[in-house]
Amino acid sequence: MRAVDYLLIATVAGLAAVERKGFLQAMLSRPVALAPLIGLVLGDLPGGLLLGPPLELLWLGAVNMGAALPPHEALGAAAIAGGAVLAGRALGTGVTPPVAVLAVALVAALAPLGRSTDRLIEEWNVRLASRAEALVERNAPRAAMRANLYGLALPFAVSFVLAPVGAALAAWLVPTALRHWPAASAPLAVAWAALGGFAAAAGARAFRAQRGLGLFASATALTAVLGGLLVGAWP
Amino acid sequence: MSGPVRAPPAPAASAGAGRPSTRVPSATLARVFWRCLFLQAAWNRRGMQNLGFAYAIDPALRRLYPDPARRREALRRHLCTFNCHPYTAAAILGGAIHHEERVAAGEEPSGAPREYKQVLQGPLAAVGDSFFWAGLRPMFGVLAALGALALGWPALVAAVLAYNALHLWLRWTLFRAGYRTGDKVVERVAGLHLPTWAGRLRDAGTILAGVAAGLLAVRAAAGWMALPAAAARSAPAEAVAALVAGFAAIPPGTAGAVTLAAAIVGWGALSRGASLLPSAYAAMALGAAAALALSRILGGP
Numbered sequence: 001m002r003a004v005d006y007l008l009i010a011t012v013a014g015l016a017a018v019e020r021k022g023f024l025q026a027m028l029s030r031p032v033a034l035a036p037l038i039g040l041v042l043g044d045l046p047g048g049l050l051l052g053p054p055l056e057l058l059w060l061g062a063v064n065m066g067a068a069l070p071p072h073e074a075l076g077a078a079a080i081a082g083g084a085v086l087a088g089r090a091l092g093t094g095v096t097p098p099v100a101v102l103a104v105a106l107v108a109a110l111a112p113l114g115r116s117t118d119r120l121i122e123e124w125n126v127r128l129a130s131r132a133e134a135l136v137e138r139n140a141p142r143a144a145m146r147a148n149l150y151g152l153a154l155p156f157a158v159s160f161v162l163a164p165v166g167a168a169l170a171a172w173l174v175p176t177a178l179r180h181w182p183a184a185s186a187p188l189a190v191a192w193a194a195l196g197g198f199a200a201a202a203g204a205r206a207f208r209a210q211r212g213l214g215l216f217a218s219a220t221a222l223t224a225v226l227g228g229l230l231v232g233a234w235p
Numbered sequence: 236m237s238g239p240v241r242a243p244p245a246p247a248a249s250a251g252a253g254r255p256s257t258r259v260p261s262a263t264l265a266r267v268f269w270r271c272l273f274l275q276a277a278w279n280r281r282g283m284q285n286l287g288f289a290y291a292i293d294p295a296l297r298r299l300y301p302d303p304a305r306r307r308e309a310l311r312r313h314l315c316t317f318n319c320h321p322y323t324a325a326a327i328l329g330g331a332i333h334h335e336e337r338v339a340a341g342e343e344p345s346g347a348p349r350e351y352k353q354v355l356q357g358p359l360a361a362v363g364d365s366f367f368w369a370g371l372r373p374m375f376g377v378l379a380a381l382g383a384l385a386l387g388w389p390a391l392v393a394a395v396l397a398y399n400a401l402h403l404w405l406r407w408t409l410f411r412a413g414y415r416t417g418d419k420v421v422e423r424v425a426g427l428h429l430p431t432w433a434g435r436l437r438d439a440g441t442i443l444a445g446v447a448a449g450l451l452a453v454r455a456a457a458g459w460m461a462l463p464a465a466a467a468r469s470a471p472a473e474a475v476a477a478l479v480a481g482f483a484a485i486p487p488g489t490a491g492a493v494t495l496a497a498a499i500v501g502w503g504a505l506s507r508g509a510s511l512l513p514s515a516y517a518a519m520a521l522g523a524a525a526a527l528a529l530s531r532i533l534g535g536p
Contacts, residue, residue, distance in 0.1 A: 022274050051384050054451070093465050096465045104519070127276060137307075144310070151277025186464035186484070194517050197452065202505060206373055216445040
């Protein structure tokens with residue numbers, strides 16, 4: 001275990017939490033970008049690339065509309081990717097499908113937990129707004145406006161703490177489990193495949209398109225048949 | 236620097252007609268646009284984006300109201316409750332400066348910017364949510380995922396860059412349109428036909444998610460034979476044979492077929508109101524159970 005790895009996971013997760021809502025919103029905190037980014041900083045870009053697409057599809061509908069809060073997909077993705085990469089490194093295999101699916105199963109619950117912390121942060125931010133109003137009345141407008149930027153601190157801090165905790169859990173339990181039950185690898189690889197299929201369905205549903213099932217099923221079947229024939233995937 | 240002219244407020248807003256005598260310099264407008272990227276930094280349950288909006292428009296107010304009392308009054312009206320889509324809010328921010336210039340020049344009553352914000356925030360939030368959050372961004376999310384699956388990181392980077400080029404251009408265009416046209420920004424936004432594009436993006440995104448499901452299935456099936464070697468590297472020497480046999484007991488097409496089955500069953504479950512994460516756990520458990528059952532049937536370990 002290297003402390004610097006956890007510091008890297010914490011920092012990237014914290015910055016992603018800021019980018020996700022408080023600043024910019026340029027897709028950098030979406031799982032499809034964040035998981036490879038975590039893989040890159042930990043020295044396993046292919047591992048991050050394996051995790052990013054299914055996680056993006058799974059949480060494609062996680063968007064902040066109005067005052068409704070979605071699950072914290074960035075926190076979940078950062079912890080899963082960090083944990084899977086560290087677990088893969090401990091096993092000497094890199095991120096394989098069994099490692100990936102166990103990391104998801106262990107850490108994905110951080111996403112709904114992150115939604116709860118988001119709600120608390122929004123309550124806490126009322127104090128920032130009140131403070132800014134009071135400062136405006138006391139004729140200190142610059143200090144009042146700076147209060148807006150203080151709002152970036154808590155989302156950063158929450159992900160800075162929770163993401164490495166989740167990653168550590170996966171980095172500890174996944175190698176232990178796979179060393180004790182190596183025969184579980186084959187069914188776990190199929191479980192990863194199942195998660196991919198489910199995630200794609202969840203992603204398609206997030207668009208709420210009319211005739212969605214027809215479009216989704218046709219595209220799936222066509223790609224599976226043509227792609228399978230092309231690479232000889234089907235026995 | 237001389238202060239803006241104080242004059243009795245005009246009874247009606249001059250929507251886009253003529254330019255006021257007090258103008259915000261371009262550099263300040265650029266600064267406001269930069270600060271607009273922090274609109275939701277202190278999103279709160281009471282005023283929502285109120286503090287973010289005041290923070291963003293403050294450089295313009297500083298220019299327009301050198302008199303501290305007038306600046307305070309202006310900041311007060313921008314600290315009222317505000318909530319919009321963070322991208323389309325740029326149009327309202329530009330339009331609010333448009334009105335503040337007229338308020339500073341005494342051509343409009345001081346309530347005009349607030350009224351403008353209140354009228355536009357709802358409709359522009361709806362347009363932004365529908366076009367950006369339910370259409371453009373998820374569509375690019377699937378595109379990036381497909382790129383990563385099929386071509387690797389260069390395609391992923393290209394998709395993210397393309398999204399940001401488009402989204403930042405639209406944000407800037409909306410800001411500029413709001414500033415230049417004031418109330419007429421509604422017509423400019425309507426001219427972009429965003430709801431029509433949102434519908435097309437939804438269809439395209441659904442199709443791309445289907446392509447992703449098919450691609451994941453093909454990859455799962457085609458990559459099956461390579462998996463035992465990787466997994467065996469972590470297993471104790473005495474367990475390697477059992478591990479390899481475990482993979483061998485499951486026909487190579489199984490993982491691909493399970494991907495396809497999970498996609499269809501998952502769609503059905505979600506359309507019946509199943510929760511996302513519990514359903515994902517169920518998919519993983521059922522996938523593993525299917526593999527175990529198959530290996531038992533075929534006589535694996």
